[in-house]
Amino acid sequence: MREMRDRILAEGWRKAEGQLNFSTKRVELAGLPDQKLEGYFTIESTAGGRTEGFLSSSDGRMQCLTPFFSGGAEQIEYRFDTVGMQEGETRSGRFFIVSNCGEYELLWTVSVLEREGESTLGRIGNLSQFANLARTSWREAVKFFYTEDMRRLCQKQGEELFALYRGFGANAGNEDNVERFLVAVNRKQPIAFEPVRRQIAVEDVRGHISEEIQILKNGWGPVRLSVKARGDFLSVERSWIGEDDFLGNLCRVPVFLEEGRMHAGRNFGEVTFSSLYGSFTVEITAVKRAPGTGEKDGKGRALRAADVRLVRLYEQLRMKRMDPEEWRTKARECVEEISHLIPQSPIPRLFMAQILMTEDKMEEAGWILNRVQLKSRQEDPAVFCYYLYLTTLYNREEAYGQKVQQKVRELFEQNPGEWRIAWLLLFLAPELDRSPGRKWAFLERRFSEGCTSPLLYLEAVQLMNSRPVLLNKVGGIEKRVLMYGARNGILGRALAGHAADLIGREKYYDPVLFRILKLAWEKKPDVEVLQAICTLLIKGGKTGPAWYPWYYRGVKKELRIARLYEHYLMSVDLEREGKIPRQALLYFAFQSNLDYEHAAWLYAGVERHRDEDTDLYLTYRPQIDRFVEDQLSKGRISRDLAWLYRRVLKPRELPKEALDQLASLLCSVEVKAPDKAKGRIAVVYARLKGEKIYAMQGGKACVDLYSRMDQVFWEDESGGRELLNGKASMTPLFADPGEEFEKEILGLAEDVTGLALAVTDPADPQVCPENEEASMTVVAEPFLEKGFGRKLRIALLRYFEEQDRPRDLSLLLGRLNPEDIEPGDRTEIVRYLALQGMYEKAYEWQKQLDPDKQDPRVLLRLCSRLLDQGRYREEPEMTRLCYASVVHRKYDACILRQLTERYEGSVREMEALKAAAEGFGIDTYPLCERIMEQLLYTGQDVTERMDLLRQYVAEGGRSGLEGAFLHRCAYSGVMEGQPVHRYMIHDMLRMEKNGEPLTDLCRISVLQYFAKNRDAMDAAAEEAVKRMGSRLLEKGIQLPALREFARLIPGAEFLQDKTFVVYYGAPEEGICLHWRLLPEKGGGAEYVSARMPHLYEGIYAMSFILFPGESLQYFITAEENPGLRKESGILKAVESDPAEEGRYGMLCAVSARQLAGGWQGLELLNRYLYMDFCADRLFFPLKED
Structure with missing residues (x-):
């Protein structure tokens, strides 16, 4: 700007005509957090000549890499730093451009985008897009799932879902966990498999054959089915089925059957298919026919079934579960069925004969026996023996009976494996009966x-x-x-x-x-049987709820069996609270070698019923106390131990180590998943980093859970995880953390992080007097998850402010770093810091924040206190913060003084600051100087800003700037026709009198002013005008204003007969004037052209002598474009003063009288001629010798 001032004083400057054009109306940037975004825009000037300027940004994050520009076009580069900003945050501001073509603002907006992962489908910005990727490209989705991009995506969804992701994402590369995650977040349904047929029957297997199992798939996702065949005769092609084995949603699985591994008859097998979500079984029944069987096989099965029914009926009869009449009825039905199946066989007739004998129908039975035709006794000896047996029932003679007995015995000896003959001998041989x-x-x-x-x-x-x-x-x-x-x-x-x-x-x-x-x-x-049962079970070491009823009965019957009471107690269901028999209590009162879980159940039962038997309880009490202390020192926990801890322990009497150990157990939860006997439990805490692993024993485990948002997973040997929340039973072992026992421990113990976490709300951590201490404990936890920690810290700060506890507020603020608070809450932290007098820390935080989002009262307090201490005065950021406060009408003397000394903005802004500062009595000279310089640099109107000039002059401003300012005022008056302020003229006269530099344009302005305001001239002004006019004439600058001072300025009298055509333009233009004279009676000559003389920077003038009645018609063009008229008009002779002396005056008077038609014109003409004659005869030029 000072260079511009020097240029003005050197008279090589004129106002730049034109404006700046920008390649964009608004700069818009978008990028990720912790990046440096760069870009550029272009400035082009429509003005000719030299265009220049400089740029600044309203925000320190936005750096102008091209702070200066010059020339017709310039590329402006910039850089924005997003470090410390959060995703979704937007920052706005402006580029302020000061140029010799004026002041300009170019707004900019920067948006911080959310981090999104890239995939073949594009950006992955939400879970639906990830699910779509999984459906389209499963392998790519699995790879993406274990990246930081996916981690950030889930972190945005809240603590609960992020904990879910952390659990499933623990074992990188596991595809099953990706599948279960998508199901858990409701982005897909579990893939289901269903066999077309659950039962397959194969008749008459011969050789090596195959059958086909068809499986239907419902849903999408990874396919991994294990295949396992059970049955010696069954085999499968492979043990796994994958996605490639399905054609559409159908898979055909071949199953092979081997006849050589089958026995005759029905063979049963099954093929089991197992997937991530369960298993299903296809049952296969295969029949192998014995040699010689064919069409008769079905009849044989029916015959065998009838035989079996007949035997069952006989058993029912002998067991006295069926009366003889019912037996005969049902037996006759079976015999008739057998007779229908084998009508030629004697067997059904023999059965019928026996039935008749039971009805005492001996004659009918004998008739049947006499007509039975039997095959050879060797061919079917059992049937023959049966016939002989029936004949003994018909013929009761002893001799005959002995004969038959002998015959049957012979046949049995010949067929020792025939059980039917042996069974008949039981009724025929008297020695066996006796x-x-x-x-x-x-x-x-x-x-x-x-x-x-x-x-x-x-x-x-x-x-x-x-x-x-x-x-x-x-x-x-x-x-x-x-x-x-x-x-x-x-x-x-x-x-x-x-x-x-x-x-x-x-x-x-x-x-x-x-x-x-x-x-x-x-x-x-019976007691004998019960004794044997208990004894047998004890010998087998059988314990568990399944055996409990037997031991319980034994205890109730007071059986004397070694280790009965131990097995009884080790078999109780630890989940129930049953009353223990007194016999067992007396036994364990003096000896106990139980494991801690069963011992805890015993002691808890004693404690629960202590009022029922006080003496027995007092016997147990020392054992209970020792047991509880021992288990607590070992950190053990169970349902019954938790009850004992609450009932027996007194927190105020416990040593520090025991108290901390007890506090660590208060959030224990028993997780029961009976179908997960093996594996381990992984717990992911929504508010803590990392995870905890617990061993699974007997389908259950005791874990620490602090909120409903904590996620519990079961993990198998391969690292696959299954979410147990909502599936497994989860029972807290202690009461609510708000109960008196838990609150007492919270107040006494030192290591109470777990209990403190349970007290605070995981979703919306609000601090109140009840959870204040817990919140302070949690916020100090080093492994706290970042998102929750930020929420809790801001909640604590708000609580301390509401409670008017500045000391606690200051302590917490002193430990905070920007990364400990959400970016959106950091503005509030600055407010707390400022209120607590921690100004330097508040300033460092605020430097990275948007001041427009801060309470202006906070900015006022912060900046004012720091400036009052003399801190950060030289930093541009301090000036920005001060101005942000002033914009919202919040300021004091310190802030205004800082801005007065250092703020550089638009003229309008600086003038507003100047007015405000003057209201506080602040010296605004530096600001006044900057305003004047910027007005000059940007070519703005200065004629209405004489107050600036007055102040500047009054406070001893430099003459260089004052002269440049006056030159700009003169330019407005001379070149632009603006009104000229009287103070400006007086200041120019003062500078001229003092010999200070003054431009010719200022002199012209003074002459023009007094030419119009002759009454304002005094003697000093006349002297100054005389000097200024003479100076202009010396330089050959002849303008109409000089003619007005013909009597005052030497040499100006020669301009009295001149009429001027003046044109104001650019100094480099070639200007041509075209004119012709128009007499009063009309007509006129052709136009005459000539180049107009350039008198001064952009001022062109030509003079003509015109007499009354004559007119000069003219128009002006540029040499480079003669077709375009820049100006045109008609001039008439200037009216001369009648008292004006000189021949031109006399001629003008003659012409005027003559035109008026009066006789005075002739008299004046005679006088003019006489004077002309005398001059020619009396006055001669002197000749040199």
């Missing part, structure tokens, strides 16, 4: 030979019921016999007791023996 021992030995031999006939088992059970002593051991045969009797409920009480005694002596547990005893107990609950 001797139970021989009969049992006979049956035992049959069983040892592999006989499994239920009829023989029935006979054996009934024999033992009559003679229990026959049972002297419990071997394999005895087990089968007893099992048959127990299963059918026909074991007698004596036999059951005898068997229980034998079983109780066994060394090892046997599930078959247990089942026998169990069935016997269910038939008739």
Whole structure:
């Protein structure tokens, strides 16, 4: 700007005509956080000559990399720094351009975009777009899932969903976790598989054949089905099915059947398909026909079924569960069915004969027996023996009976494996009937030979019921016999007791023996059987809720069995709160080697019922106290331990270590997932970084949970995870953290982070007196998740402000860094810092923020205090903050003084600042000087700003700027025809008198002013005008104003007869004047052209001598464009003063009188001629010798 002042004083300056054009109406930038965004725009000038200027930005983040420009066009580069800004934030401001073509503003807006990952489908900015990517390209989606872009995407969705992502995203590359994540966030349905047929039957398998299982798929996603065949005769092609195996939504799976691995008849197998969400089974039934079977096979099955029914009916009859009449009716139906299936066989006739005999219809039975035609006895000896047996029922003679017995015995010896003949011998041989021992030995031999006939088992059970002593051991045969009797409920009480005694002596547990005893107990609950059951279970080490009823019964019956009470307690269901029998309580009052979980259940039961037996409770109390202290020191927790801790412990009496240990257990939750016996539990906390891993035992685990937003996962051996929230049972082991016990611990313990987290709201952390201490504890946690930590810190600050607790507020503020607070809340933090007097920290924070979003009162307080301390005066950011405060009408003397000294903006803004500063009595000289310089530089109108000139002059301003300012005023008056202020003229006269530099344009302006205002001239002004006029004439500058001072300025009298054509333009233009004279009576000559002389910077003038009645018609053009007229008009002779002396005056007077038609014109003409004659004769030029 000072260069412009010097240029003005050198008279090489004129106002730049034209304006600046910008390549954009608004600069708009968009980028990611923590980036430096760069761009450019172009400035072009429509003005000729030299165009120049400089730029500044209203925001320190926006840097002008091209702060100066010059020439007709310039590319302006800039850079914006987004460090510290948050996604979605927008910052606006302006570029302020000061040029010799004026002042301009170019607005800019910067938007911080959300970080979005790139994929083949474009940007991934939300979960729906990610789900679409997964549906289109699963592998790419899996890869994207484990990137930082996905992590940021989920973090924006809130703490709960982010915790969900952190859990599923823990094991990089696991595809199952990506699938489960999409299902958990409701972006897809679980993929489902369904077989077209769940049962497949294959008849008559021959050789090696294959069958096809068709599977339908419903939904989209990764396909991974495991295939497992069960059955020796079954095999599958491969153990896994993938996406490529499906054609559309159908997959065909071949299953192979091998005849060589099948037995005759029906073979059962299954193929199980397992996926991420469950499994399904396809059952396969394959039939292998025995050699020689064909069409008769179906008849054979029906015949065998009828035979089985007939045997079952006989069993029911012998067990006395069916009366004879009902038996005969149903047996006759079976016999008729058999007769229909094998009409030529003698067997149904023999069955019918026996039925008739039971009805005492001996004659009809004998008639049937006499007509039965039997095959050879060797071909079917059992049927023949049956026939012989029936004949003994018809013929009761003893001799005949002995004969038949002998015959049957012979046939049995020939066929020892035929159980039917053996069964008949039981009724025919008298020695077996008379001797139970021989009969049992006979049956035992049959069983040892592999006989499994239920009829023989029935006979054996009934024999033992009559003679229990026959049972002297419990071997394999005895087990089968007893099992048959127990299963059918026909074991007698004596036999059951005898068997229980034998079983109780066994060394090892046997599930078959247990089942026998169990069935016997269910038939008739005897103490002997119960004793044997408990003894057997203890020998097998059986504990658990399934065995609890037996031990409980044993305890109630006060059975004397070693370790009965331990097994009883170790079998209780720890989930229920049952009353413990007194016998067990007395037993454990003096000895206990239980594990801690069952011991806790025992002691909790004693504690719950202590009022019912005070003496017993007092016996237990020392044990309970020692147990509770020991378990607490080991950090153990369970449902019953939690109850004991609350009931037994007194927090105020605990040492520090125990108190902290107890505090760490208060947020324990029991997670139960019975179908997840193996694996481990991973807990991801919504408000804490990282995760915790817990071992899974028996389908349950005790974990720490602090809020409903914490996510619990089950993890398998491969790293696949399944969300348990909403599926597994989750039971808090302690009461609500707001209860008295928990509150007392919170106030006493030091390490209470977990309990404090449970007290605070995870979604909207509001601080109140009840959770204030917990909130302070949480906010100090180093592993706090960033998002929640930011919310909690701002909530604490607001709480302390509301409670008027400046000390706590200052302590918390002192620990804060910008990254500890959400970008959107940092403006509020600056307010707190300023109110607490932490001005330097507040200033450093505010430098990175948008001042327009800050409370102007805060800016006022902040800037005023720092400036008053003399801090940051030289920093441009301080000036920006001060101006932001002033814009909102909040300022004081410190702020105005800073702006007065350093602010550089538009003239309008600086003038407003000047007015405000003057109201506070602040010296505005520096600002006044900057305004004047900028007015000159930008070519703005200065004629109405004489107050600036007055102040500048009054305060001893530099003459250089004053002269340049006056020159600009003169330019407005002379070149632009603006009104001229009187003070400007007086100041020019003062400078001229003092010998200070003054431009010719100022002199011209003074002469023009006094030419119009002759009454304003005094003697000093006349002297100054005389000097100025003479100076202009010396330079050859002849203008109409000089003619007005012809009597005052030497040499100006020669201009009295001149009429001037004056043109104001550019100094570099070639200007041509075209004119012609127009006489009063009309007509006129042709136009005459000539180049107009250039008198001064842009001032062109030509003079003509015109007499009254004459007119000069003219127009002006530029040499480079003669077709364009810049100006035109008609001039007439200037009216001369009648008193004016000189021949031109006399001629003008003659012409005027003559035109008026008066006689005075002739008289004046005679006088003119006389004077002209005298001059020619009396005055001669002197000749040199």
